[in-house]
Amino acid sequence: xxxxxxxxxxxxxxxxxxxxxxxxxxxxxxxxxxxxxxxxxxxxxxxxxxxxxxxxxxxxxxxxxxxxxxxxxxxxxxxxxxxxxxxxxxxxxxxxxxxxxxxxxxxxxxxxxxxxxxxxxxxxxxxxxxxxxxxxxxxxxxxxxxxxxxxxxxxxxxxxxxxxxxxxxxxxxxxxxxxxxxxxxxxxxxxxxxxxxxxxxxxxxxxxxxxxxxxxxxxxxxxxxxxxxxxxxxxxxxxxxxxxxxxxxxxxxxxxxxxxxxxxxxxxxxxxxxxxxxxxxxxxxxxxxxxxxx
Numbered sequence: 001x002x003x004x005x006x007x008x009x010x011x012x013x014x015x016x017x018x019x020x021x022x023x024x025x026x027x028x029x030x031x032x033x034x035x036x037x038x039x040x041x042x043x044x045x046x047x048x049x050x051x052x053x054x055x056x057x058x059x060x061x062x063x064x065x066x067x068x069x070x071x072x073x074x075x076x077x078x079x080x081x082x083x084x085x086x087x088x089x090x091x092x093x094x095x096x097x098x099x100x101x102x103x104x105x106x107x108x109x110x111x112x113x114x115x116x117x118x119x120x121x122x123x124x125x126x127x128x129x130x131x132x133x134x135x136x137x138x139x140x141x142x143x144x145x146x147x148x149x150x151x152x153x154x155x156x157x158x159x160x161x162x163x164x165x166x167x168x169x170x171x172x173x174x175x176x177x178x179x180x181x182x183x184x185x186x187x188x189x190x191x192x193x194x195x196x197x198x199x200x201x202x203x204x205x206x207x208x209x210x211x212x213x214x215x216x217x218x219x220x221x222x223x224x225x226x227x228x229x230x231x232x233x234x235x236x237x238x239x240x241x242x243x244x245x246x247x248x249x250x251x252x253x254x255x256x257x258x259x260x261x262x263x264x265x266x267x268x269x270x271x272x273x274x275x276x277x278x279x280x281x282x283x284x285x286x287x288x289x290x291x292x293x294x
Contacts, residue, residue, distance in 0.1 A: 001221075001227070001228045001229060001230065001255075003168035003253055004163060004164055004168075005230070006168075006221065006228060006249075006252060006253060007163050007166060007168065007173070008163060009218075009220040009221050009230060010176070010178065010217075010218055010220065010221070010249060010252075011218055011220070012176050012178070012218075012249075013163065013166065013173070013176070013249075014163070017157075017161070018157045018158045018160075018161030018162065019152070019154075019157040019161055020161070021161035021162065021163065021165070021166060022042075022134065022152075022157050022160050022161035022165075023042075023134075023161075024166065024172055025042075025170060025171075025172045026166045026167050026168075026170035026171075026172040026173045027041070027042060027160075027161070027165055027166060027167070028040070028041050028165060028166075028167040028170070029041075029108070029160065029165040031104050031107070031108065031138075032104065032107070033071075033100050033101070033104055033138060033140070033145060034100040034103075036140050036145075037140070038138055038139060038140045038145065039138075039139050039140075040104075040108075040136050040137070040138055040139075041136070041137050041139060042134065042135065042136060042137070043135035043136055043137040043147050043149075044135075045135070046133075046135060047065075047067050047135065047147065047149070049067075050065035050066060050067055050124075050149065051065070051066045051067075051075070051079070051082065052064070052065045052066075052118070052119035052120075052121075052123070052124045053065075053066070053094065053115055053116075053117070053118060053119055054115070054116040054117050054118065054119045054123070055113055055114060055115055055116060056113070056114050056116055057105075057106075057109045057111040057112070057113055057155065057156075058109075058111030058112060060111070060153065060155050061116075062150055062151045062153060062156065063119050063123065063124055063127065063133070063149075063150070063151045064105075064148060064149070064150055065124070065133060065135075065148060065149040065150075066094075066098070066146070066148050067146070067147040067148065069145065069146035069147060070145070070146075071100070071101070071138075071145045071146040072097045072098060072146065073097065074093050074096065074097045075090075075093050075094060075097045075098070078090075078093065087117070087118055090118065091115060091117070091118070094115065095115065101138075101146065101148065102115075104138075105150075108159055108160060109155070109156065109159040109160075110159065111155075127151050130152075131151050131152050131153050132151075132152055133149040133150065133151055133152065134149060134150055134151075134152045134156070135147060135148070135149040136148055136149065136150070168253050173249055173250070173253075174248060174249055174250030174253065175248060175249070175250065176248065176249035177246050177247070177248065177249075178217050178218055178246065178247045178248070178249055178252065179217070179218055179244045179245075179246065180215045180216060180217040180218070180223075180244060180245050180246070180247050181215070181216050181240045181241050181244050181245070182213050182214070182215060182216075182240060182241040182245065182259050182260065182262075183213065183214045183215075183216050183222075183238050183239070183240050183259075184205060184207065184208055184213050184239045184240065184241075184261065184262055184268070184282075185205045185206075185207040185208060185238070185239040185291075186207075186236050186237065186238045186239075187207075187236065187237055188236055188237065189203075189237050194237070194277070197270075197277075197278060197293055198293065199293055199294055200292070200293065201292075201293045202283070202285045202290040202291065202292050202293070203239070203270070203290060203291040203293070204285060204288050204289070204290050205239060205288075205289040205290055205291055206288070206289070208261055208262065208282075208289035209261065209289055212224045212225065212226065212258075212259060213259035213260060213261055213262075214259055215245075215247065215257055215259045216231060216240070217231075217247060217252060219231075219233070220232075221252065223252055223255070223257045223259070224257060224258060224259045225256060225257065225258040225259075227255045228252055228255050228257075233273055233274060235272060235273045236272070237270060237271070237272050237277075238270075238271050238272070239268055239269070239270055239271075239291050240268065240269050240271055241262070241266070241267075241268065241269070242266075242267035242268055242269050242279065243267070262282035262289075263282065264282060264283065265281050265282065265283065266281060266282045267279070267280075267281055268280050268281055268282055268291055270291060270293075278293050278294075279293075279294050280292050280293045280294045281294065
């Protein structure tokens, strides 16, 4: 499975809101800035001094805050004296200097960006805590190109906060802890045989020793040393470990999990469709691996 497919199957990531995904340290969005292939990441340092613009995306108001940057040369030339520069001239410089950034943002949000004017300090300070500005750093291979911020409105979070923008190599992803059970066997048993199962009875498990055990992870993934696949409970009988184990999402993404076979007297469960039908332990009958019902 591809990393995005695994993330989409893991509740800890699949159930995150777009705002939670955007705020994650694993957030990283590939993009283009002019002809340059770049990556957009969050800038954790909140800049005290920014040049703030009132903008809109498809009619939805926002504030775009720019920091001094080598990418904005003409704006940078008047940065220290910008308070004395007439607004029309400043806006003309912005439209010329920031065209690449505006196109990047239009592509990301998929809405037309319009510059409505300069934002006053009062307008920037009036941003609600829920929509607190999110600072971004645009980087190319040789380093940072620019730093900017947008008001963290719902539409911006929705546009940027997607699973496809989560870096699976980031520690915040790889260190995610997952619940898993070890499945040792799966089989079909006649209803009367199942109904008559009593303490001391044994169910032979020919799969043990001949087939690999499988980790069933969060009820959505199956993994062993052959790789990772999507999993659904198809309602057949399964013999699984009595206790769940913890796995890291990094190990799942690496696809190299070797699920263990049961050891003598290991506690097991016989389950069907999420219901425990019997408890038992691992043993043998005439040297054949077996589930011994307790």
